[in-house]
Amino acid sequence: MRIVVAGLWHLGTVTAGCLASAGHDVIGLDEDAALVARLRAGELPVAEPGLQEIVQAELASGRLRFSDSFAEAAGAEVVWVTYDTPVDDEDRADIEFVHTRALRLAEQMSEGAVLLVSSQMPVGSIARLEREIGGRVRVACSPENLRLGKALQVFRSPDRVVVGVRDAETRAILEGVWAPFAPRMEWMSVESAEMTKHAINSFLATSICFINEIATLCERTGADALEVERGLKSDLRIGPGSYLHAGGAFAGGTLARRMREVFPSLDGRTIAVLGLTYKPGTNTLRRSSAVEAAEYLHGQGARVQAFDPQISELPESLRDVMQLAASVPEALNGADAMVVMTPCPEFWDMRAEWARGIVFDAARFLEATLRGLPGLQYFSIGRAL
Numbered sequence: 001m002r003i004v005v006a007g008l009w010h011l012g013t014v015t016a017g018c019l020a021s022a023g024h025d026v027i028g029l030d031e032d033a034a035l036v037a038r039l040r041a042g043e044l045p046v047a048e049p050g051l052q053e054i055v056q057a058e059l060a061s062g063r064l065r066f067s068d069s070f071a072e073a074a075g076a077e078v079v080w081v082t083y084d085t086p087v088d089d090e091d092r093a094d095i096e097f098v099h100t101r102a103l104r105l106a107e108q109m110s111e112g113a114v115l116l117v118s119s120q121m122p123v124g125s126i127a128r129l130e131r132e133i134g135g136r137v138r139v140a141c142s143p144e145n146l147r148l149g150k151a152l153q154v155f156r157s158p159d160r161v162v163v164g165v166r167d168a169e170t171r172a173i174l175e176g177v178w179a180p181f182a183p184r185m186e187w188m189s190v191e192s193a194e195m196t197k198h199a200i201n202s203f204l205a206t207s208i209c210f211i212n213e214i215a216t217l218c219e220r221t222g223a224d225a226l227e228v229e230r231g232l233k234s235d236l237r238i239g240p241g242s243y244l245h246a247g248g249a250f251a252g253g254t255l256a257r258r259m260r261e262v263f264p265s266l267d268g269r270t271i272a273v274l275g276l277t278y279k280p281g282t283n284t285l286r287r288s289s290a291v292e293a294a295e296y297l298h299g300q301g302a303r304v305q306a307f308d309p310q311i312s313e314l315p316e317s318l319r320d321v322m323q324l325a326a327s328v329p330e331a332l333n334g335a336d337a338m339v340v341m342t343p344c345p346e347f348w349d350m351r352a353e354w355a356r357g358i359v360f361d362a363a364r365f366l367e368a369t370l371r372g373l374p375g376l377q378y379f380s381i382g383r384a385l
Contacts, residue, residue, distance in 0.1 A: 001025065001077050001177060002025045002076050002077050002078075003026050003078045003079075003080060003177065004072055004105075005019065005027070005080045005082055006081050006083065007083030007098075007119065008029070008032075008035060008036070008066070009045055009082075010046045010084070010282075011119075011144055013039070013044055013046065013055065014048060014051060014151045015080060017051055017054040017064065020063040021054050021057070022180035023063070026058075026064045026065075027064075027065055027072045028064065028066040029067055029068070029069070029070070029073070030068060036066045036068045039066045040059070040066050042055055042059060047310055048148070070104050070107075071108055074108045075110060076109065076110070077113055077114070078174070079113065080118065081101070082144075083101060083119045084119070085098050095122065098117075098121060099129065103129070103132060106136070109136075109137045112169075113138070114170055114174060115140070116141070117139070118144045120197065123191055123195050124191070124194070126139050126190045126191075138166070140163060140164060140190065141190050141194055142161065142164070142174075143193060144197070145158060145161070148284060149280055155181075157181070157183075160183060161178055161183045161184070163193060165189075166189075166190060171187060207244055208243055211229065211232075211244045211246050212246050214246070215247070215381045215382030218382045219381070219382065225382020226246075226364060226383075229245060229246070232244050245363060247380070255293050255296060255339070255360070255362075258381075262337070262358055265301070266297060266301055267300065267301030269302045270302065270303045270305060270334050270336050271303070272304075272307070272325075272331040272335035273304055273305070273331070273341055274308075274341060274347060275307075275340065275343065275344050276290045276311055276341065276342060277308055278342075280345060281344075282310060283310040289341065290306075290308075290341035290342050293339060293341060294322045295321055297339075298320075298321045303323070305330070305331045305333070305334075306322045306324055307324070311324065336357065336358065337358035340359065340361040340365055347365070348366075348369070357375075357376065359378050360380075364383075
């Protein structure tokens with residue numbers, strides 16, 4: 001099939017690369033000419049394990065190419081909208097950013113082609129597009145389902161794919177898109193598909209809040225949150241894949257509560273932060289708890305020295321907040337305490353001599369390595385001190 005993937009950040013580059021590797025004729029589209037030029041050279045805007053190799057291979061095969069022209073939507077059987085929906089500092093989404101681009105794409109599309117929206121949008125967004133497009137093209141919804149660091153696996157071998165359509169003809173076209181991957185398809189109404197994404201996000205956020213509250217109770221009662229987590233996940237009604245691991249919200253007030261047990265004041269202290277990205281294996285800093293923690297520490301007067309194996313340069317907005325180190329030892333040089341934030345596999349073989357003095361490891365990522373070392377104060381979440 002000839003498919004245009006519009007919006008080339010994490011979701012878009014993964015979608016374009018995987019579709020091309022499955023044999024589709026794919027055009028990755030974005031109006032950012034500089035971004036398109038980098039992608040044509042095989043350079044990605046985000047880090048995702050295995051993705052660069054796929055993109056480079058499919059560029060060479062001719063099944064994938066990149067363009068900054070919306071006219072590429074003409075003649076495509078499916079135009080897949082994968083823009084990241086921008087949000088401001090107050091988490092207010094810029095819905096019009098995606099909506100106006102979807103309309104521009106629809107203007108170029110052939111009659112009867114499918115405009116498939118995966119960008120995060122509120123319920124009712126597809127109906128609004130349909131009203132403004134006027135029925136010339138079909139509009140469908142498939143909520144974004146990727147996971148940073150595991151995006152290729154999730155796209156190619158999903159547990160299921162949710163798709164909202166209006167009619168059998170649209171469903172038949174979209175079945176051809178996913179045919180090479182043969183996933184379990186959950187077909188439903190457009191509005192139900194839109195709502196499913198919001199319901200999943202809310203459920204996962206509730207799970208994270210819940211397990212952190214349980215962890216607080218564990219600290220007060222002598223229970224161990226990791227053991228309670230194991231007990232929960234072994235229940236078939238909950239399951240091993242559930243979002244139940246304490247420490248995921250370790251920033252701001254939670255970090256302050258732990259640090260006040262050691263430092264009456266952070267003013268003048270040097271704090272090493274290990275891991276900055278939203279998830280290990282990626283270079284995404286957006287909405288990272290580690291960045292929030294670093295900003296909090298900086299705001300309290302601390303000097304922050306940070307290291308992340310995926311980050312070689314800080315964005316300008318963070319350069320006054322922290323100093324980026326080139327290694328773990330450099331980050332720990334002169335530090336009064338170490339805060340383990342992102343569970344990067346590169347930290348697993350941390351040498352005992354690197355961990356000196358005080359360690360805050362909320363998720364207990366390095367507990368087996370560090371807890372009990374002579375002269376080390378080890379603080380975590382979900383277990384009494």
